[in-house]
Amino acid sequence: MSDEALFLDTNVLVYIFDGDEPDKQAVARQLLRDSGEIRLSTQVLSEFYVTVTRKLARPLAPEHALQVVEHWRRFPVAAITPKLVARGIARSIESRISFWDGLVVETALAEGTRRLVSEDLHDGWQVEGMRV
Numbered sequence: 001m002s003d004e005a006l007f008l009d010t011n012v013l014v015y016i017f018d019g020d021e022p023d024k025q026a027v028a029r030q031l032l033r034d035s036g037e038i039r040l041s042t043q044v045l046s047e048f049y050v051t052v053t054r055k056l057a058r059p060l061a062p063e064h065a066l067q068v069v070e071h072w073r074r075f076p077v078a079a080i081t082p083k084l085v086a087r088g089i090a091r092s093i094e095s096r097i098s099f100w101d102g103l104v105v106e107t108a109l110a111e112g113t114r115r116l117v118s119e120d121l122h123d124g125w126q127v128e129g130m131r132v
Contacts, residue, residue, distance in 0.1 A: 004036055004037055004115075005036075005038070005039055005111075005112070005113045005114065005115070006031070006035045006038055006039065006113060006116075006117055007038075007040070007041075007104075007107070007108035007113040007115070007116045007117070008031070008032075008039070008040060008044065008117050008118075009044060009104050009116065009117060009118030009120060009121075010043075010044045010047040010048050010104075011118060011119050011120065012028050012032075012117050012118070012119075013028070013040075013044065013048045014048060014051045014052055014056070015027070015028035016028045016029055016032065017056065017060060017068075018056055019058060020056075020057050020058075031117060038075045038076075039075065039076050039077075039078065039108065039111045039113050040072060040075050040076070040077045041077060041078040041079075041104070041107045041111075042078070042079050042080050043080050043103055043104065043107065044104070045069050045073075045077065047100075048069065049062075049065050049066070049069055052065050053065050076111070078107050078110065078111050080103065080107065084103060084106055084110060087102075087106040087110075088100075088103030088104075088105070088107075089102065090102070091103075091106050095127075097121065101118070101120050104116070104118065105121070105127055105130075109127065109128055109130055114129065114130055114131065115131055115132075116130055116132045117132075118132060
């Protein structure tokens, strides 16, 4: 796997459709456009669907959100396993972060990515050779 592979957290995908955050939207769109290798997870896709259909000021229609999720399935999508759940819990305890963030970190590590893009974690944090 290339050192350029990025694991994207949910918020990056959500900002692509959040017109109320134009600066973050531009950054998210550029990341998606300019990154050669993107990695996602079933957690990220699930959270994306819920967020864009229920939590945005101007939510997407469920059918549109489904089309987007189907489109993003072209990227490698890691399935969340019981082992990853346990590792996510351990990471959340060890690093004092939310379980959901711990699960994202552990999934990105399991996918072998060297970069995780998220606004929920400390910029520059190094975790087992991966940079946030």
